[in-house]
Amino acid sequence: MQVRFRKQLERASRVLVFCREHPSDLAGYQQAVTRLEEQLVLADQIVGQAKAGGTATKEAMAERNQLRAEVNAQLRLLARIARSAGQEAIGTPIVISFPNPGSSFREFGYGARQAIAAAKEREEVLVKYGLAPDFLASITSRLEEMERWLTRRDEALQSRVYAHRDLQAVISLMVLTVAQLHAVNSYRFRGEPAALRTWTSASSTQIGPRKVAEGSEPEPAVLSLPPGTAK
Numbered sequence: 001m002q003v004r005f006r007k008q009l010e011r012a013s014r015v016l017v018f019c020r021e022h023p024s025d026l027a028g029y030q031q032a033v034t035r036l037e038e039q040l041v042l043a044d045q046i047v048g049q050a051k052a053g054g055t056a057t058k059e060a061m062a063e064r065n066q067l068r069a070e071v072n073a074q075l076r077l078l079a080r081i082a083r084s085a086g087q088e089a090i091g092t093p094i095v096i097s098f099p100n101p102g103s104s105f106r107e108f109g110y111g112a113r114q115a116i117a118a119a120k121e122r123e124e125v126l127v128k129y130g131l132a133p134d135f136l137a138s139i140t141s142r143l144e145e146m147e148r149w150l151t152r153r154d155e156a157l158q159s160r161v162y163a164h165r166d167l168q169a170v171i172s173l174m175v176l177t178v179a180q181l182h183a184v185n186s187y188r189f190r191g192e193p194a195a196l197r198t199w200t201s202a203s204s205t206q207i208g209p210r211k212v213a214e215g216s217e218p219e220p221a222v223l224s225l226p227p228g229t230a231k
Contacts, residue, residue, distance in 0.1 A: 005167060005168070008171045008175065009040070009043055009174075011178065011203060011205050012036060012043075012174050012178060014201075014202040016033065018185075018199055019036070019181060020033070022185070024184070028180075029184050032184075036174065036181070043170045043171065046163050046170065047163075049163050050160050050164065053156045053163060054156075056156040056159075057157060060152040064149035064150060067146040067149065068101075071108075072098075072108075074138065075098035075112060078098070078131070081126055081130055081131050082095070082096040082122065083095065083096075085122075085128070085129030085130070088129060089128070089129065094126075096119055097111075097114070097118070099111025099115070105150055106150075109143060112139070116143075119131075181203075182199075182203050
């Protein structure tokens, strides 16, 4: 999560705690507090979705890397069998080109399919010289599984992009809600310096309490929901 997002969420959480401890009979104030609580709950859900997307991305990449290593090993074996089989059967090696292990996953997948297609043209000869009958089908199956994990990764990344966008929208509304509460509380506690200092600290995005010059008006203002906030 971006630092600026985290600071805004932490501020909103502090503001909600303060407002609960300093309730007001004003209907607009109560509605703003309820709205802020709902925004915090929604933000918490979005952050959870983003974390889940990040976990899914890592899992997909780990599984996909393992599958790629297996496919690469099978392609190397296929190329060796093809060379020796061709040498014995037709007097010249059968060359099966396989993709560079360092290529991108999409390039690797394309190259692997080209190698499988070339092997199928000589499959009868290759089987006679040691290739298992289901070997090409096995490579194809692993390749398809690797491609499914690639799709999963793309979906997880897209989910994180959407979560970032949604969180940004919720935080924008949250900033407006805090500004409304700031206007009310700055007036409410104008004659109570201690309460005003507490409010200023709670509504600031700065880390730790901020000093406010005497007689001056305070500036407007890992996600942790205040106790009692319904999820």
